[in-house]
Amino acid sequence: MIEALSLSDDGRVIGGAQTFGLDSAAVLWIDREPFYLRDYLRQHGVPQAFDGWINTGFVTGVSPDGHVVVGFGAGPTDFQGYLVILPKER
Numbered sequence: 001m002i003e004a005l006s007l008s009d010d011g012r013v014i015g016g017a018q019t020f021g022l023d024s025a026a027v028l029w030i031d032r033e034p035f036y037l038r039d040y041l042r043q044h045g046v047p048q049a050f051d052g053w054i055n056t057g058f059v060t061g062v063s064p065d066g067h068v069v070v071g072f073g074a075g076p077t078d079f080q081g082y083l084v085i086l087p088k089e090r
Contacts, residue, residue, distance in 0.1 A: 015059025
């Protein structure tokens, strides 16, 4: 299942997740184009984004300007939250 959970004020950045069974992957839609958060960060200069994590879970919040996302997932040892500042060139 794919679900949107939060969006920027202008609607250009939407955060959510794709879930499959007990697993989930954080998803961003930027200008209506979907990206897995891990892949997006790795393609935009953070090659080790979420290394060691079991899954990236859910994006649960997007800042009004769309530059910051927050969420939680299954980290290396436990569930943990994250805050990501997105690259300015989106």
